[in-house]
Amino acid sequence: MRFSRWHAHGNVYLLAEDRGLTPERVRAEVGDADGILEVVQVDGAEAEIAIWNPDGSVAEMSGNGTRIAARWLSERTGLRDLVVRTGGREIGARLLADGRIEQEMGEFHAFELERVGDFDVTRVSVGNPHAVVLGDPADLPRIGPLLETHPRFPERTNVQVARREGAGRVAARVWERGVGETRSSGTSAVAVAAATHGNGDVVVAFPGGELLVRLEDGRAWLTGPAERAD
Numbered sequence: 001m002r003f004s005r006w007h008a009h010g011n012v013y014l015l016a017e018d019r020g021l022t023p024e025r026v027r028a029e030v031g032d033a034d035g036i037l038e039v040v041q042v043d044g045a046e047a048e049i050a051i052w053n054p055d056g057s058v059a060e061m062s063g064n065g066t067r068i069a070a071r072w073l074s075e076r077t078g079l080r081d082l083v084v085r086t087g088g089r090e091i092g093a094r095l096l097a098d099g100r101i102e103q104e105m106g107e108f109h110a111f112e113l114e115r116v117g118d119f120d121v122t123r124v125s126v127g128n129p130h131a132v133v134l135g136d137p138a139d140l141p142r143i144g145p146l147l148e149t150h151p152r153f154p155e156r157t158n159v160q161v162a163r164r165e166g167a168g169r170v171a172a173r174v175w176e177r178g179v180g181e182t183r184s185s186g187t188s189a190v191a192v193a194a195a196t197h198g199n200g201d202v203v204v205a206f207p208g209g210e211l212l213v214r215l216e217d218g219r220a221w222l223t224g225p226a227e228r229a230d
Contacts, residue, residue, distance in 0.1 A: 003029065003036075005230035006072065008064035010183035010208030012229060013037050015072055023056025030054045034182050037065050046083040047073050053178035060087035061127035063186015063211075063222050067093065067101045071226040074101075089127045096223070105187070105220040110194040116152045119143060122195040126220065129157040129177075130191035137161045137173040144175025158185070162192045162204075170196050171205045183208030190220045 001021075003014045014030065015037045021029075026036055030052075038050040049069050051059040059065075066084045070093035073082050080095040092104040111123040116131065124130040131147050140161045147159045162172035172192045174185040184206040193202035193213035202213045214221040 001025075001029075004072070004228065005033070006037075006068040006226060007229040008067055008184060008186070008208075008224060008226045009206060009211070011064040011185060013065055013068055015039065015068065021050070021052060023052075026052045026056045027054070034176070034179055035059065035062070035065065037069055039069070042073070042076075045073070045077060045079045045081060046085070048085040051086055053176075055178045057178045059128060059178070061089055061187055062086075063103065063105060063126075063188075063190065064184060064224070064226070065186075066091045067103055067186060067222070067224060068226040070101050070103065071095070087127060099227075100223055100225050102221060102223045103186070105190055105222050107218055108190055108194050108215075108220050109218070110191075110198070117146060117150055119147065121147065123157075124191035124194050126187040126190045126194075128187055129153065129155065130160060130188060131157045132160045132162055132191055132195035134196070135161050135163065137163055137171055140173040140175055140181060144181065148175060148177055158188060158191070160185075160188050160192050160195075162196060164196050165205075168197070168201055169203045169205070173207060184211065184224075186211065186222050186224065189213050189224075190215075190222060194220070 036052040040048040082093045144159045159175040174188045189204040189211040211224040
């Protein structure tokens, strides 16, 4: 099976161009990567992928993962306008002149603030589940594992601890379901922006780098880099 190594702000994925992954094979091959992107089908400017977590579970969605897949597809085809499908979602992507990828992430939904255990949490759906806590991002290693496996989330959840740093800017750290802490996350950027702003342009600063989120009438766009790491 052929693998190439990619990253989006330090969020590292292996990309498998051949099919046949199983949970056992994923656990054996993933190494220090944050997951594996399995190319299921390619048809011109469109690709379908499966996103595997290091523990062998399948993720419904990954903003960074789909952005990497879009960049791979652009290099393969020479095209700039692309479509990536995963987990029942269709993500439109466009290669910008500066090399970044702009993605139309589709609908998101931010729920009312609720108390979960010891934390005030805003749940956000971006095709996958998120739990956003406002506070000091340095507290993520304590908060992340507690919320990921809390009974409130029987399917487990991604967790973000975020701090507003002014209008249109947020600092955050991410605890990904089935992965642990990662340096960046695309869907987490959308979740954090939705929980802290609701509409407009928001720069979300992760340890791995900044992602630009645009929120408009319940839909999200995400812009950031993706490149080969090998």
